Each structure stands twice: as C-alpha cells, then as structure tokens.
Amino acid sequence: MSATGIIETQTLEVSLGPQHPSTHGVFRMDVVLDGEYVVKLKPVMGYLHRNHEQIGEKIAWLANMPYTDRLDYFCSMTNNWAYALAVEKMAGIKVPERAEYIRVIMAELTRLLNHACGIGFLLSDCGAWFTPVLYGLRERELILDFFETVSGARMMCNYMRFGGVRVDLDDQMLAMARNIVARWPKFLDEFEKLMTENEVLLARTQRVGILPRELAINASISGPMARASGVEYDIRKVDKYGVYDRFDFRVPVGETGDVFDRFMIRILEMREAVKILEQALSDIPAGPFIAPEVKLRNFKVPAGDGYGRIEAPKGELGFYLVSEGGTKAYRYHVRPPSFINLTILEDMCLGHKVADAVIILGSVDIVLGEVDR
Amino acid sequence: MIPTVEQIRELLSAKSPALLVDGGELLAVAKFLKNDPQLQFDFCSCVTAVDYIKQDCIEVVYHLYSVALKHGPLALKVRAPRALEQCRVPSLTPVWRGCEYQEREAFDLFGVKFDGHSDLRRILMWDEFVVHPMRKDYVPPMDYEWEPTPHGETLTRAKAQGGIVPASALEAKK
16 A cells, blocks of 8 residues: 555456366467456467468368368368368359258258357356256257268268269258257257346346447458347358358347347357258259269369358358469468457457456357467 | 549459559558448458469458448459568558458468558467468478477478577577
8 A cells, every 4th residue: 555545556467378268279368457357458379270271282172171171170061161162163163053952051050050059158158157058069969960970070071072062961861950950949949048038147248348330340350240240241141152042041130249149149040040951951952962074083273363251150261262273272271250250359358357358258259270270 | 553443343343353553552542442432342351461482472462342332352462572571561450450460460471561560470370480381482390399409401401491490409509
C-alpha cells in the first residue's frame, strides 16, 4: 500500500497453454491480466506445424488427398471435397450427378458431427465437464461407423477422388445413413433443451465475446462465426457448388455475435443439415459415382492457377493451386478457416475475464491440425 | 494505374480473374477495390505467396470477394524480387484486417517483407529459424533431430540450410 492509501497493482503476464485442455490442442495464448480481466492477448501458434504445403508440392496430385484428411481431422470429408473441387476447377472435370449427391451427404454428415462435438467442447469449457461432449460423441460415433463402412476409415477417410468418389454407396449403406439421419431431430431437441434452458449457460455466454458485423467481414471471418455476427454469407448459397442449389434450406444468421449466438447458430445449422440430408438421401439418382473419362494414374493438371473453396463446417476452406502442367502442384496453399477465425481472438477477449477468454476460444471451434498445418 | 470499374467487371467474367499490379500502386488499387460502391471487395479471403524461381520473383496473391454484392473471386497479384533485401511489398493490413496473420505467414514461409505491417514476426516456424522454408531453393535438413556435433555431409548440408543447427554448434566446429 502506498502513502496515499491506494493499493497499487500490477498487470500479470500469463501463458495459457500450449498444454492445457482449454486450448483444444497445442495452442498458446499470451495474456496480460489486470486482476481477472484480459488487457492484452496474443495467440501463439505453430506447435503442430509440419509444412503441409511443402509436402503437397512434392507428391503427385492425387497422393496429396490423404494428407488433406489430416488438416481438420474432424472433417476429413469436407477437406477432401475442397481439394477435389479446386483441382476439378483447374482441370475442367465434370462430376457425375450421383457423385455430387454422395459428396453432399458426406459433407452434411460431417457438419453434424463437427457441430455436435464443437458445442460439446464449448460446454466443457463452460464447466459442464464432459457430459454434453459425450452426447455429441455418441451421435458422432454412429456417423463415423457409417464413414468406416463406406471408406474403410473412421476419421482419415480419403474418400473423394477427382471426378467423383472412391466407393459407391449401395442400398444397405444408404439405409444406414437414413437411420442415422432419422435419429437427429430427436437428439437435437434434447440437446438444445438441455443447453438453452440452463440458466448458468445463459449467464456465461450471453453478451460475452461480441464480434461486430463490420469487423467480422473486415477480418475475413467466415462460417458459423461470421453468420453469428449477422453476416448473411454461406458459400453453399453464393457459389452453388456441387448440387446445393437443388436443396431447400435456410441460412441461419445471428444478431449480437456473442458466444451464445455462435452456439445457437451451430444448433440451427445442424437442423438445416438434417433437412439437406433428408432431401439428398431421398433424391439420390442412379449413375456412375466417378467420371469415367478421368485417368487418375499419371494425373496431370493444365498449367495455370485456381482457387476453389467450400463451406466447411468451420468456415471457408479454400485451396489455392498453381500448376505447371505436371503431375505435381507447383504451389499448394490451404486457406484454413479456423486459423483465420482465430486471428480475431484478441478483439473478442479484451475486457473479459480469463474464464471468459476460455469459452470465447471454445466458441471459435478450432482444430490445431488445420491452424498450424 | 488504377483500373476502372468496367475493366474489373470484364475481368470478373473471365475463368480465373487476376489483376497484376505494381508494388507502388498496390495500396491505392486495394483501397479502390474495397471502397468503390460498384465493386465493394470487402472480404480478403486468402493471402499467400508463390515463389517463381525461374522468373526470379515472388508473387503475393490476395483473393478478394464481396460479401455485400456476392461476387468474386478476384486475385490481386503483386510481384517482388527474390533477393531477401528487395523482397518487399506494401502491407494490405490497413485495408483488410484479415491480412494481418496471413501476411505474417507469407513472411515466415517466403521471406516477403510487408511494409506497414504492425507486427511482422514469424508465426509458424520458431523465432530462431533463419531461412524461409517454402522457397523453392530451400534445402531440407538431412537430420530432422538436433545433432550436437554435426559432421561430414550433415554439417555441409546443415550449413547450406542454415537454420536447423544452433549457431554455437557451427562455431565450435570452426
């Protein structure tokens, strides 16, 4: 205590992570605290860096497909699709209709499992230690069983090919998918009720970590994060890649852009994904599941560059590719959604308590395999 | 020279629209693209660099979209010489906040210096790393583990590569 009777305080520097359950992997936040409040925050990444892009430039176009599984290891199907889409765009490959439907089914199932687990982990951060995650993981496991039946692997599916998919879905597999989708509306009702009627959760998440709309656009935030802030932008609607223009679904948009909105947007997106899945599973046409004219052996892409992107569960997943006309990419760049969504972390956390910083990070929904590449 | 709205419109109807500008004009062109009411490229989606070793230049590529008008992408490209001292382009972080970390990544992996960037540090590699690993002339280390006393071919390659072996270990060998 000083002579004037005022208690003099100092700010405290704390390194949160890289080995901490709340950081969702090896990620560090260097925070400066004034008491309980965050006054400065610097994200430190790169602990899982393996120069994925350089690997992609040293191997054949198709040989890189299994590597994309390892970017966002929750959503290997959408990673495959984004890469395949970028290459198909450059090579001018037309994908058969059945393959497009299969891709939509896989991508939307991926969205379901990603959001269910993402919300579960967010609630873990809020203090609902592992019960909600287990409900999410239980449903996810059924989807992973389906992925395993189709592709042979639960998580590292390596399922898409340029011009289509690797294995066709037979009637038995389609029935399996329909059974899974039929469970979801009931599960979502339960899951949503469990969370949104909980007063502790509302107190912890509402008006916390607000991201204004203009800042979200200017900082290149995409996916559920941007939509929670009121940015009405969904690549499925804007680019109409695949066969998304044939399905009837809405794009949920939030108002305040706080943690609660980001949580609710994911619930609503899951409901829309169920709608898309129901339509896709009933309308799926017969036909080839891969374009027969594509020669995957010694596959070459015409010289030039191209950017292909899809609406992955976490946001805009893009691939920028440069080809010299050979069997390998000259330049292979990934635009990972969770890395770019993470860059705004400091703006959202300033003025909040440390415990809030943890749930704000949880609401971004990051996977370090993709952030660090 | 700043392009006109009509030129950009015409570009956007091409297969992969790209606009190559000089480093000196980059900032002005970017501001024009963002602020023009008919273009409104308010979303800078992807920032990266490409090392064109044969043309002796590094190209920085910005992919722009418009959230307001829902068009894009437009690839905004700018070239800089490969030599590390001259490899500079103006930073677009003042125009689009989203460039900040991606420009840091381009600096880290390619060695492009972004003038006007507030916090240009390595982001994926560690701070002590010397070279820029995504350049085409990067020599990968022979041993991925740290070797306390590198010798023979390993030492030669480690010297060529520069960053893997601590400077003290190289010093001790001299």
